[in-house]
Amino acid sequence: MSLSKIKRSDLTFGEELGRGGFSVVYKAIWKQSLFESQEVAAKKLIKPQANEMKIMSQLEHENIVKLLAVVDENPDFYLILELCPGGSLRTYLDERRGKRLPEDQFYDWAKQAARSIEYLKKMGIIHKDVKSENYVIADHNILKLTDFGLAKEIDATIENATGSATYAYMAPELLKDFILSPSYDIFSYGVVVYELWTTQKPFEGVExxxxxxxxxxxxxxxxxxxxxxxxxxxxxxxxxxxxxxxRPSIDHVLTVVRPSQLNPAPQSCRAC
Incomplete structure (x- = not known):
């Protein structure tokens, strides 16, 4: 996919939406022409990672945040992303602490989260940082996976992999043996399902x-x-x-989070 390169002056920055070890994300207005503008998320990379831009530029899926453009004006490097106004899934769950999601919403979001991983698997990509903070909520309750700073292209196990990610979501093969496996994201996905069901943080308060x-x-x-x-x-x-x-395949995961009782088959028409 060909990416637009825009100027930093095309952006009007607003509030900070979040920050990590190597980036800060702002709400911004992208002025595309004299009469046209768009609300976006502008992710400033403190330590520019060409890999994140390369991977995101390949992705086109309803449950993946879309990369729209880049700003590359040394020392400023921004990824311009679609804005998801509902904020992070983790923030949403924090606001509902102790109150379960409605059953249909739980299954819908568990399915959408799984579909993002299904798509990445087809693209040969391990996200490596699947967690509720990295799912954001777009219009119409669409859940989208974002933050591909740790993502890797993978078709087999990777040995001597770095262990940087969030401990509560990391699979034991990476924590213990420094191996990044093809089913690594499945482990992390299981933790997200736990969060969706309980609204709680995994291993909260544990170092x-x-x-x-x-x-x-x-x-x-x-x-x-x-x-x-x-x-x-x-x-x-x-x-x-x-x-x-x-661990189960992503195909198996999707059969579990698409329960038949929530998706009844249409009744046959006797007159047909």
Whole structure:
């Protein structure tokens, strides 16, 4: 996909939307012509990563945040992204602490989150930082995956991989053996499903190195509530299996989060 290169002066910056170790995201107005402008998210990369731009420029999917343009004016480097006005999924869940999502919304968002990973798998990409903070909410309750700063193109295991990500979502093969596996994102997805069901943060209040010990040496995972439907509870357990080859495929995941009772088959027409 050919990307537009625009000037920093084409942007009018507003509030800060979020920040990470290597970036800050602002709400901005992109003036495209004398009579046309667009609200966008402008992600300033403190440490420019060509890999993130390269990967995002290949992606076109309803559940992936779209890269619209770039600003490349040393020292300013911005990724211009579609703006998702609902904010992050994590912020949304924090506002509902202790109150479950309606069942249809839970299944819908679990399905949308899975579809983003399904698409990346088809594109040969591991996101490597799947978490509720990196899902944002667009109009019409569309969930979109963003932040591809750690993403990798992968068609096999990668050994001696770096371990930088968020500990509570990291699979044991990366935490313990520095291996990035083809089913790495499936493990992280299971944690997002846990968040969608409980609205809680995984391993909240536990320090990073304590999480590593719990996951890798005690084989602990976030506690699944007793009232969780068994197919969803079992899906989480499967996603969190220690051996990455034993985890479910994304195709299997999608069969679980598309329950037939929520998507009844149309009645046959006797007159047809």
């Amino acid at each position: 990073g190195y304590a999480i590593i010990w719990k996951v890798c040496h005690l084989n602990e995972r976030p506690p699944i509530p007793d009232d969780c439907p068994e197919p969803i509870a079992d899906l989480m357990r499967q996603c969190w299996l220690e051996k990455w080859k034993d």
